[in-house]
Amino acid sequence: MSKGAFSLDRLGRMHDRLSGYVERRELPGLVSLVYRKGEVHVEAIGTQSLEGDEPMQRDTIFRIASMTKPIVAVAAMILVEECRVRLDESVDRWLPELSQRRVLRRIDSTLDDTVPAKRPITLRDLLTFQLGFGYIMAPPDVYPIQRAMAEKGFVPGPDLPTKSPDEWMKQFESLPLIHQPGESWAYHIGSDVLGVLISRVTGQSLGAFLQERIFEPLGMKDTGFHVPTEKLDRLPPSYISDSTNGGLKVYDDPRTGQWSKPPVFQSGGGGLVSTVDDYLAFCQMMLGKGRYGRERILSRPSVELMTMDHLTAQQKADFHVFFGGHSSWGFGMAVNIRRYDLWTVPGRFGWDGGFGTSAYTDPQEEMIGILLTQRLMDSPQPPGAFLDFWTTAYQAIEDEKEKGALPR
Template sequence: MTTLHDVLAAHVRPGGPPGAVALVARGGAVEVAAVGRTEAGGPVPMARDTLFRVASLTKPVMAAAVMVLVEDGALALDAPVAEWLPELAAPRVVRTPSSPVTDTVPAARPVTVADLLTSRAGYGFPADFSLPALAPLFAELKQGPPQPQAVAAPDAWTARLGRVPMLHQPGEAWLYNTCSDIQGVLAARASGRPLPELLAGRLFGPLGMADTGFAVPPAELGRFTGYYRSGPSGGLDLVDAPDGQWSSPPAFPSGAGGLVSTVDDLHAFARMLLAGGEAADGRRLLSAESVRQMSTDHLTAAQREAGSLFLEGQGWGFGGSVDVAALDPWNVPGRYGWVGGTGTALHVTPATGAVSVLLTQLELAGPTPPAVMRDFWRYAAAA
């Protein structure tokens, strides 16, 4: 009988991820496996408490924090964000997606909090990365693979954003990534607290997510992985060492991809979503309605199709994808979660009460999930 350890071990080999840690849970049954090493060729074995850069698994966490503030009354879904982000009070939009950045028109309506949560504010990545309006996102805002020490502090970053034209009118199209970073600035300003402090106080502390944050403390670097990319000759190239970019707090805590975490911390977050916003100790962090909104597809069929490079036919809730059809053996309508470009994945399936978490340290080669992820999902769906 195949075990979770077997699934991971089949992919931890030369040219693949140096190691992996995964968790599959349904009800009270939890299976965890750790395979390989924290660094390529290194001596430290993977363990249940190994720390990983979780990249875009930050997005659903960020969305949950925004919904906490909505429930507090500090934000409202239909409110224009200009109240908190005056830099976006009068945004410009390129006349067509392929227009030069100097050929713009005014936004037809204000950007709202809901636009940011559904990634339909007009900023972000489409399928065509060659469009002129994307150049400032890479060059000025450092969008793309996470590089925490290279990004400007929130106020400076948002000032730059205000000078970048949007690719689409607000509400018109689903675009990837940038809206989650804007959510981080929005949440910090609306709460009056730095984003790391807000997340620690309202989510991580109550959920017992003691190992989750935007940097790894010096005393815990021995539990941290290296971060790799596939090299041109089939080997691995080191992108970031344990004492690298995540070893000190960043100027810009990225709501799109800046967190480090463990399988158990992510499981705690996922359990809260499955419990309709309630922590394991009974504390309510979100209402069931907020969790429902997070995990409901908000896109039109045309928006899903235009975003198919990233979504592969899925919809989008707040901060994560939502399966809208059984397209593959692991797709169950209503499954909510996302993947991270550093080789990570987190999903909850309300219909079955299942949670699946996969953490590796090998960067994805593109938006298409790698074989280890697909095999893991297949195993989790059958568990």
């Protein structure tokens, strides 16, 4: 029963549009959720796999990839609030691999054509992806640093790191920075470094800290860095586009894949699995300015700081493929800064996951949207299912004052 936050007729439009992706076999199935002013609508559409007929369920577990980033940013802010780390102090004390770094003179320089870093890397740099190192948005092998990054395993893609955190940091230490700290934005790597930092500061694994301080208080019982054997039947295969035969092919098999056993490296940039209700609890905490029910995870000032625009105009312009002129970056997540489409409301924050997931929170509308699929994204541009989900989510908004004004 609708309480008036959404139009039920218009939610039917969402159902029909998303069902089309399943009917056309572009997706085996999906789970969608819209929340507004206390009202929740969830749909599980299609099947767990292309090969079987087991229906998609509300408690299906999905690989949420980069939707991990906001969670790990929250973990870092917990440590800031406890004065165990500070935003603008050097992280060299815990990450000596980042000390005395060299920086490429130009992006096309050889690896030995470097200058000293002008200043140390800080926690703020890791949270805002301004540490001077990250994925390069160019075709492979254009620059010498790209080849070196590929050899060390620092390449864009769905595969998670397979080395231990200490070994991974040694590999990172062997490469020069691409930019001076604080001067440019570069995607992803900052969150993986952040995960190592959290582990070293707390003396716990990243997963143990997240479990204790975020997942357990929020009741996120199915979120973690692997899926226990007794839950594997709730983890569907993930799929990738098959360029040879068209259609889709299995990328990650739940029984033998990356999440079937505890990983060596718990990736703060993209390693978590979760369910729609678990992630809703996280988003509700952020919408509640750090509070969820009787639990307070963060203070209101921390959430406000995390969800502000932290980039310069030039940094946003340099990464138009990510920000599109209407968004920017906060701490571990995107932030909308300009009304550009139905859903790009200034102040709305969240992020997508490369395995086919999307989740954003809109304080202005008191709204949360979550879409979980198991088809890997083909490019940084959002796929059609994402665009149609967000379009139909926002066109379904209903306001009581508007309903009362309608002619009889």
